Amino acid sequence: AQSVTQPDIHITVSEGASLELRCNYSYGATPYLFWYVQSPGQGLQLLLKYFSGDTLVQGIKGFEAEFKRSQSSFNLRKPSVHWSDAAEYFCAVAQGASKIIFGSGTRLSIRP
Amino acid sequence: KAGVTQTPRYLIKTRGQQVTLSCSPISGHRSVSWYQQTPGQGLQFLFEYFSETQRNKGNFPGRFSGRQFSNSRSEMNVSTLELGDSALYLCASSTSGGMDTQYFGPGTRLTVL
Numbered sequence: 001a002q003s004v005t006q007p008d009i010h011i012t013v014s015e016g017a018s019l020e021l022r023c024n025y026s027y028g029a030t031p032y033l034f035w036y037v038q039s040p041g042q043g044l045q046l047l048l049k050y051f052s053g054d055t056l057v058q059g060i061k062g063f064e065a066e067f068k069r070s071q072s073s074f075n076l077r078k079p080s081v082h083w084s085d086a087a088e089y090f091c092a093v094a095q096g097a098s099k100i101i102f103g104s105g106t107r108l109s110i111r112p
Numbered sequence: 113k114a115g116v117t118q119t120p121r122y123l124i125k126t127r128g129q130q131v132t133l134s135c136s137p138i139s140g141h142r143s144v145s146w147y148q149q150t151p152g153q154g155l156q157f158l159f160e161y162f163s164e165t166q167r168n169k170g171n172f173p174g175r176f177s178g179r180q181f182s183n184s185r186s187e188m189n190v191s192t193l194e195l196g197d198s199a200l201y202l203c204a205s206s207t208s209g210g211m212d213t214q215y216f217g218p219g220t221r222l223t224v225l
Contacts, residue, residue, distance in 0.1 A: 032211050043116070043202055043216035051211065090155065094211055099145070099168050102155035 002027045002095045004103035012109040015083055021076040021106050023091030032094035033074045035065055038105075039087045047089075050074065061085070086110045114139065116205050116217035124223045130191040133220045137184050137205030144186040145214060146178060149200040158201075161186055162209050190222075198224045 003026045013019055025031055032051050036044040048059025055067040065076045074091060091103040117136045125131050137144050145168075146158040157170040161180035178188040184205075190197055200219045206212035 036216075041218075043218045044204075045216070046213055049213065099157045099160060099170070100147075100214065101157070102147075104154045 002031075002093050002101050004091050004093050004101055006089075006091055006103035006106050008106045009104070010107045010109065012111055013081055014111045016080050019076075019078045019081045019085070019108070021089050021091075021108070023074045023076065023103060024072050025074060025091070025093050026072065027093055031074075033065075033067065034092040034094070034100065035059065035063070035074075035076045036090045036092060036102075037061075037087050038090065044090065047076070081108075081110055083110045083112070116203060116215055118201075118203055118217040118220050120220060121218065122221045122223075124225060125193050126225050127193055127195060129193050130189060131193060131222060132187055132189045133201055133203075133222070135186045135188075135203035135205075135217060137186070137203075138215055141205035141207055141215075142184050143206045143209030143212070144180055144184065145204045145206075145209075146186070146188050147202045147204065148172075149202060149219070150196075150198070155202075158188065160209060167209065193224045195224050198222060 005024045034049045035047040038044050047063045048057045050057045050067045057065050063078050088105045088107050090105045092100045095101050119134045143162045145160040149155045160168040164180045175191045180186045202219045204214035204216045206214045
């Protein structure tokens with residue numbers, strides 16, 4: 001069965017520092033992968049998605065992610081974080097029609 | 113274009129009652145999916161509707177049900193509420209489902225006492 005693992009429950013980085021959030025997936029075929037962000041009290045917002053093609057995907061808010069099939073990973077990166085990036089981040093894989101399997105999430109805190 | 117709207121935003125119920133949550137998708141979207149979010153279990157898929165038909169279902173008991181109307185609005189119902197049903201219920205819409213991008217609403221926070 002498909003699954004997504006986010007090994008880091010909580011990460012704290014200093015404002016202006018770079019960020020990398022880890023995501024590993026388990027999927028038999030070419031996965032459809034997503035990163036979503038959830039601010040407190042809000043729904044989920046799509047940051048970026050990978051379906052095929054270029055393995056480096058650009059998203060909104062300056063985020064990017066790299067698909068590495070050999071490592072079954074889809075890590076999210078940002079070169080310089082802002083205080084407004086503090087939120088919970090979810091990696092996800094699509095399983096069939098409109099069913100998304102989410103990871104457990106990584107909570108990001110920003111140190112002033 | 114208006115986003116996905118969910119009503120009500122907050123609900124408090126007692127054990128044994130039933131509840132109905134509503135989701136209005138983005139105009140033109142025909143697929144609506146529902147998710148349950150809890151601190152312990154995270155985000156879990158409930159079901160997906162497309163053109164008034166349930167196409168996909170997660171691993172939830174039969175107390176959880178849903179439907180979709182001809183205007184693509186969707187409702188989910190939970191009968192005989194249990195304490196463990198306390199959660200944020202999120203709905204997401206997309207143009208036709210499948211691998212289309214899903215757009216999420218703000219959720220309905222259900223508290224069962």
